[in-house]
Amino acid sequence: MxxxxxxxxxxxxxxxxxxxxxxxxxxxxxxxxxxxxxxxxxxxxxxxxxxxxxxxxxxxDEDDAGDGASDPAKGQPSGQKFKVSVKGEDGADTELEVDEKELVASYMRHSDYTRKTMELGERERQAHSLVEQRLTQGLEQYAQQAMKARTAIVKLAALKSEAELAQLAATDRDAYILEDARHRAVNAALAEIDAEMNSVVQQHQAAQQEASAREVSAAWGKLGQHGINKEKLVSIFGDVHKLYGVEQERFAVVRDPRLVLIMKDAVAYRQLQDKAKTMKGKVREAPQLPAARQSxxxxxxxxxxxxxxxxxxxxxxxxxxxxxxxxxx
Structure with a gap:
């Protein structure tokens, strides 16, 4: 056999x-x-x-098999994997592994969310500014009307000067007594108008300062929960100015801590992007793996x-x- x-x-x-x-x-x-x-x-x-x-x-399928053997990268995922650290609901850091596609999609969502939130914050700032502007305009109008009333009283009263009163006292004692009483009454009315004007201005300023103090206190309390102090806040504003070109003057009117947290996340994400680019460059520069043996x-x-x-x-x-x-x- x-x-x-x-x-x-x-x-x-x-x-x-x-x-x-x-x-x-x-x-x-x-x-x-x-x-x-x-x-x-x-x-x-x-x-x-x-x-x-x-x-x-x-x-x-022999030709296809040969092609697959000659191209070992065919069918393999093209995106690189990156490890990122995110905070969970309990505040603890969790390490996740994401690919390039998911990283880009997350950036687009984050960028859109950041843009819309900043637009919302801008509208809120404009509304707050409009209210303050209207209050200021109302206060200015009240002051103008009070000044007009005061000027009208002085004009209608036709008060004599101190020299005229002294001369009247020397020449006509009875007329001086009447004029002095009228002079005192008019000045009392004018003083009352001035006092009311000053009171309104002071109340407005005090209300603004109190509201601003409450906002600042609440904002720092919220930021403190996320470990942000004054030094870190200045650093965040500086990074946002550098990365997005936001004027430094705009940060002076930021009262909502949520906007600060968004800025912080945006800066961290941009830094993660830069790190990803660096890692991809290192991967490209790394020596390539030997080609797979042909079956x-x-x-x-x-x-x-x-x-x-x-x-x-x-x-x-x-x-x-x-x-x-x-x-x-």
């Missing part, structure tokens, strides 16, 4: 002669397989035991297995059919 296996048929006539001279070869296909003996049917290309059947299915063609694998079976004398007609199909004889 070994000698027959070594002289494998290469034509249909040889195959027919081989089968006629060896009728016992057909009986071997029903025997159980021993170890590595393949036992698939040549016509069943999906059976795992039939190396020839696999070769038949894989033969149209052995399927036909060679099948032929190698069949040759072992032919040489061992355990080959069956199925192995013979697989050999013919694999080599297209």
């Amino acid at each position: 070994t000698g027959q296996a070594n002289s494998a048929p290469v034509s249909e006539d040889d195959l027919a002669a081989f089968l006629v001279d060896n009728p016992e070869a057909d009986t071997l296909q029903d025997a159980p397989n021993n170890g590595d003996e393949p036992g698939p049917d040549p016509d069943n290309s999906d059976a795992d035991e039939n190396p020839g059947g696999d070769a038949e299915d894989d033969s149209p 052995t063609p399927r036909n060679e694998q099948v032929n190698k297995q069949l040759n072992k079976r032919f040489q061992s004398g355990k080959a069956s007609t199925r192995d013979l059919a697989s050999f013919l199909l694999t080599n297209k004889l």
Whole structure:
């Protein structure tokens, strides 16, 4: 049997002669397989035991397999993985691993959220500024009206000067007494107007200072929960000015701590982006991995297995059919 296996048929006539001279070869296909003996049917290309059947299915894709072997990066994710640290609801830091695509998408969402929140903060600032402007305008109008009333009283009263009163006291004592009483009454009315004007101005200033103090206290309390003190706040404002070009004067009117937290996150995200660019540059500069070895063609694998079976004398007609199909004889 070994000698027959070594002289494998290469034509249909040889195959027919081989089968006629060896009728016992057909009986071997029903025997159980021993170890590595393949036992698939040549016509069943999906059976795992039939190396020839696999070769038949894989033969149209041999070119594709070769392409895949020559391009080891094909099918691999293109984005690099980056480890980032984020704060959870409990304030603890959690390390996450994100790819480049997710990093870009997160930046776009964060950028859009930051922009809209800053626009909202700008509208709130404008509304607050408008209210203060209206109050100031009202106060100015009240002061103007009070000054007009005071000027009108002085004009209508036609008060005499101190020199005129002294001369009147020397010439007409009774007229002086009446004029002095009228003079005192008018001055009392004017003093009352002046006092009311000063009171309104002081109340307005006190209300502004109290409201500002409450806002500052509440803002620092909120920022303190996130570990932001005056030095860190100045650093955040400086980074926002450097990265986004926001004028330093704009920070003087920031009263909402949420805006500060958004600025802090925006700065941290931009720093993370810069770090990602640096890491990608290092990855590009790093030595490349050796190319993957090209896999052995399927036909060679099948032929190698069949040759072992032919040489061992355990080959069956199925192995013979697989050999013919694999080599297209």
